[in-house]
Amino acid sequence: MMDSPCCISGFTTFYRDNTVLRVLGEVILPSYSQATIASVGCSIGKEVYSILLRNWPEREKIKIDGYDISEKRISMAREGTFEVFELESLNEIEKIKKLNIPKELYTLRPKSGCSREIEFSEEIKNMVNFEVHDISQEPLPKKYDVVLMLNVLMYYPPEERENILSNVNKSAKENGWLLCESEISDGWRNEKIKQYEDWMGDISRFGFEKQPHYPRIYRLANRSKF
């Protein structure tokens, strides 16, 4: 497996998409007694840890796997130690503190200048699983109740998005959910955002039916015919 295509950034933060995390935690998960979740394009894993920590009281109910095309990012995700920056507008340390997780589950220490480092405990790291996988080439190795694919598809031209969505279709259980980003926050030009939004506006041809709550949330209605 190769490293990520250089044009695809690995930018990510803890708790990046509050809307997605809220819908997952408050609308979707309560309807499952046990739920399997995949984060596709999870980068260095902050998204996966954010899901686990935000749903900490329900942790026995969920099983989360993170996938990324980049071996380097997956190995950083497995290490579970991250530099967090304190000068961002919505400071990452504050976001972590708001999660209200028990203090013994992580260690915070100064790093350089205006950043600190957070290291998750073995207990937390043992609850998540990370694998290298290229979703444009094949479906995930298992089928999931919920597939998150945040800030990934937009970087691909339409013809490659088709392969990816066809593989995501095969990676979701019957009636499974597909959650993409609720907002585009990568400093894109308006015209490019509009093209992407229009394209994503109707992905029913890949078997996904649009749901309420925010613009890019879907459920698998039909198995892909591709």
Ligand SMILES: C[S@@+](CC[C@H](N)C(=O)[O-])C[C@H]1O[C@@H](n2cnc3c(N)ncnc32)[C@H](O)[C@@H]1O
């Ligand atoms: C901008 S980051 C998004 C990270 C995280 N999902 C978030 O929203 O904060 C995009 C990630 O998708 C990964 N990626 C790109 N193409 C992929 C593919 N075909 N299969 C799996 N991961 C991919 C990249 O390596 C990168 O880490």
